[in-house]
Amino acid sequence: AKHSGDRRFLTFSESMAHRSVEMMNLENDLRHALNRDELELHYQPKVAHDGRTLVGAEALIRWRHPRLGLVGPGDFIPLAEESGLIIPIGRWTLATACQQFMEWRAQGIAPPSVSVNVSVRQFNDSALLETVREVLDRTGVPAGCLDLEITESVMTGDVERAVATLGALKAMGVTLSIDDFGTGYSSLNYLKTFPIDTLKIDQTFVRDVSRDSKDAAIIATIVSLARNLGFKVVAEGVESLEQMEFLRDNECSLFQGYWVSRPLPVADFCIYLRENHTV
Numbered sequence: 706a707k708h709s710g711d712r713r714f715l716t717f718s719e720s721m722a723h724r725s726v727e728m729m730n731l732e733n734d735l736r737h738a739l740n741r742d743e744l745e746l747h748y749q750p751k752v753a754h755d756g757r758t759l760v761g762a763e764a765l766i767r768w769r770h771p772r773l774g775l776v777g778p779g780d781f782i783p784l785a786e787e788s789g790l791i792i793p794i795g796r797w798t799l800a801t802a803c804q805q806f807m808e809w810r811a812q813g814i815a816p817p818s819v820s821v822n823v824s825v826r827q828f829n830d831s832a833l834l835e836t837v838r839e840v841l842d843r844t845g846v847p848a849g850c851l852d853l854e855i856t857e858s859v860m861t862g863d864v865e866r867a868v869a870t871l872g873a874l875k876a877m878g879v880t881l882s883i884d885d886f887g888t889g890y891s892s893l894n895y896l897k898t899f900p901i902d903t904l905k906i907d908q909t910f911v912r913d914v915s916r917d918s919k920d921a922a923i924i925a926t927i928v929s930l931a932r933n934l935g936f937k938v939v940a941e942g943v944e945s946l947e948q949m950e951f952l953r954d955n956e957c958s959l960f961q962g963y964w965v966s967r968p969l970p971v972a973d974f975c976i977y978l979r980e981n982h983t984v
């Protein structure tokens with residue numbers, strides 16, 4: 706399974722395949738998860754080349770299911786997308802991350818920005834712009850402190866509409882990251898016209914970087930592409946000092962991964978913020 710490295714998560718392919726009744730109930734359960742307050746956001750730091758200076762935090766959703774325990778997004782985001790539940794869940798995620806950011810501010814420990822994942826269906830939803838504007842207004846988060854992570858797949862649909870949506874988000878002042886960069890099938894052409902701030906190098910390229918010269922070449926190329934086009938570049942899934950040093954040598958200066966910290970529940974992330982707050 707994609708996230709089998711993370712033992713806190715139950716993986717359906719391993720342990721649930723035979724429990725089909727549970728599976729069928731899952732969509733129904735998910736429908737109620739919001740009202741029952743079962744969803745939570747964990748946060749993972751994004752840091753600069755020194756491995757410590759915090760540049761942001763990514764919100765990653767988890768579902769504390771009453772019987773199944775902590776369920777990872779890989780096991781319910783696809784279901785949420787199919788069923789359309791991703792729209793209210795996405796609204797909740799955005800609002801919760803923004804509220805949390807303001808709590809950190811009040812405590813004087815806020816990271817420079819908070820990143821929220823936006824799936825394709827959310828991105829294409831006609832209410833997205835209104836939702837983002839409403840959440841920013843209501844919570845008081847400065848637009849420049851909200852970063853939205855989208856995947857290249859938003860460029861494979863109605864390109865004109867995608868450009869318009871990105872332009873409107875950009876006009877609001879939020880920043881935009883391309884998640885899982887290099888794994889989509891879209892052309893590089895969109896990089897010229899889309900108002901993007903950051904490319905996130907997918908963790909599949911990072912994983913074997915010190916052993917696989919092709920992955921190393923891909924990373925070096927993405928970094929120089931980003932540099933030439935004026936984008937920041939974040940490497941995700943950095944698990945070892947070796948990977949970090951390779952990235953640093955290749956002038957990739959922003960990192961995210963277990964080597965720095967796993968995604969943490971709010972209480973633990975607050976401790977991390979206090980310990981790493983330098984101002």
Ligand code: C2E
Pocket residue numbers: 708710749764765766777778779782795798822823824854884885908941942943944961962963964967968
């Ligand atoms: P993603 O946005 O690419 O997030 C990165 C994933 O890699 C996260 O898995 C994170 O926990 C994991 N990760 C971070 N550092 C490391 C590392 O050093 N090694 C390894 N092996 N993994 C690492 P997670 O939390 O299971 O999320 C999986 C995917 O679910 C995310 O991929 C994202 O596409 C989606 N997702 C998560 N939260 C949300 C959300 O609030 N809304 C939406 N729409 N999608 C979400």
Ligand code: CA
Pocket residue numbers: 763822854884
């Ligand atoms: Ca992401």
Ligand code: CA
Pocket residue numbers: 884885905907908941
């Ligand atoms: Ca990613």
Ligand code: CA
Pocket residue numbers: 885
């Ligand atoms: Ca991913």
